[in-house]
Amino acid sequence: MTTVASHITAPTPTEKVDTNPLRMRDPALRLNDHYEVYQRPDAAETQREAGRCMNCGAAFCMPEGGYRANDGHAAGCPISNDIPAWNRLVETGRWRDAYDALDRTNNFPEFTARVCPAPCQDACIVGINERPVGIKSVERAIIDRAFDEGWVRPRKPPGNHRTGKTVAIIGSGPAGLAAADQLNARGHAVTVYERSDTPGGLLAIGIPEMKLDKAVVARRIELMQQAGVRFEVGVDVGQTVDPLALHADHDALVLATGCLAGRDLSSAYLPGRDLAGVTLAMPYLEAAAAHRRRGTALPEPLDAAGKHVVVIGGGDTGADCIATAYRQGARSVVNPTRRDRPPEERDAKHPWPGLPGRYALDYAHAEGLARAGADPRLFGVQTLALHPSPKQPGRVGALQIGPSKPSPDTTPQTLPADLVVLAIGFTTHDTPATFAPWSLTPADLATPEPRAGLFVAGDLRRGPSLVVHAIAEGRRAAERVQPHLAAVD
């Protein structure tokens, strides 16, 4: 099985984050490598941390706690992890039982323990007046231990009994993987089709390796293969394979192709958008990931080495672009965002137990602070225009910015910009040919089962979201596929 290298676990100088005991490596050091930024939590410290859990009667860290935010979304963990149960088990040293409890609700804790923004911690009742329980660190300690001890086994059906039913899944992101894992464990023959040269979806081709080591993804794919799931990579359904034929050849078809069409700006809105050296985030991150995976050269326009880099957009994708640019050897990185600098603490617009909306340094921003002495984000800034380089007129050379709100100082500023990355969100899927044969509309794609035997899951169904939601989506899709298959002769 793929081994996950020990450098990830090595204790090195630390930067404390507010979710102790999950610590990060020193930003000034980690900038020089691509190893994961998080350190492995210490077992004894984790047990003490788990002991801080109050085992609340109505635990808001789980949706069952009952709270719904104004937008209707439940606060807390979307996959209903029984967090108080594992905290209790970890506190008393019952690691194996804690793993079994975690495994019941989460197919891939090694992914969520690394990349989940942990809405459970935002909703933790302890967090009302002190630091919330470091739930993510407890999850990480449990799953690390489970792999170390050999408790994580291929999830085969009981008695390896096979039903003879077949399922095709298009897209191998966390939604497709979770659906595949669940349906294979029920004894169905599952094949996952993926257009990239590697399975994992954004876990493999989007989220950078310093946030999620690709060996961690490969290890899980191998376990799934050992359990019987088949992966067909390099297959672009709708281009190289006929979706209708796939549907006809299988008893059920799950569409989980993600939400990968990046939001763009027209040159009418952002003059200079068409200059060379201006790109969307996904092509930039995908090229970086492929370069690291295959060892092939980076296309020059997408290489930040020696360049002044501007990342436009203040979300998580923007943060990943910033961190990637530093590691490629960017000369400088700035990140203009229209948003105002958030308050230091929750304000009235962000009541507990929803998202706190307070100022925080993501890993990439901490790295900017270490490298350049300042948070790379420029808050409250509107990008006005991109200007060509005086030396290479077809290429971008500068970015003009101004305040995003009316301000006494309206003097536009100009920043050097040799590479501009637009990380301003995602609009929809990027794969219309896959759905054309059924004439599926956006409303259809938001429906879990728009046609008989055809199921939709993940970001494709709910819009750009999180790994933990994608896992929940995949599990829900499997729950719908199961009765459908039972009814198929």
Ligand code: FAD
């Ligand atoms: P995806 O992961 O997008 O997978 C869809 C897959 O379908 C892709 O592999 C694609 O190649 C394949 N596909 C598409 N069309 C076809 C076709 N026609 N034929 C075959 N295959 C096809 N979430 C977090 O929780 N934490 C994070 O730190 C985080 N960081 C992120 C960083 C970036 C840069 C991005 C873009 C997103 C991040 N997210 C993060 C969001 C998270 O990755 C997604 O919500 C999640 O991966 C969605 O899962 P999915 O299975 O629905 O789709």
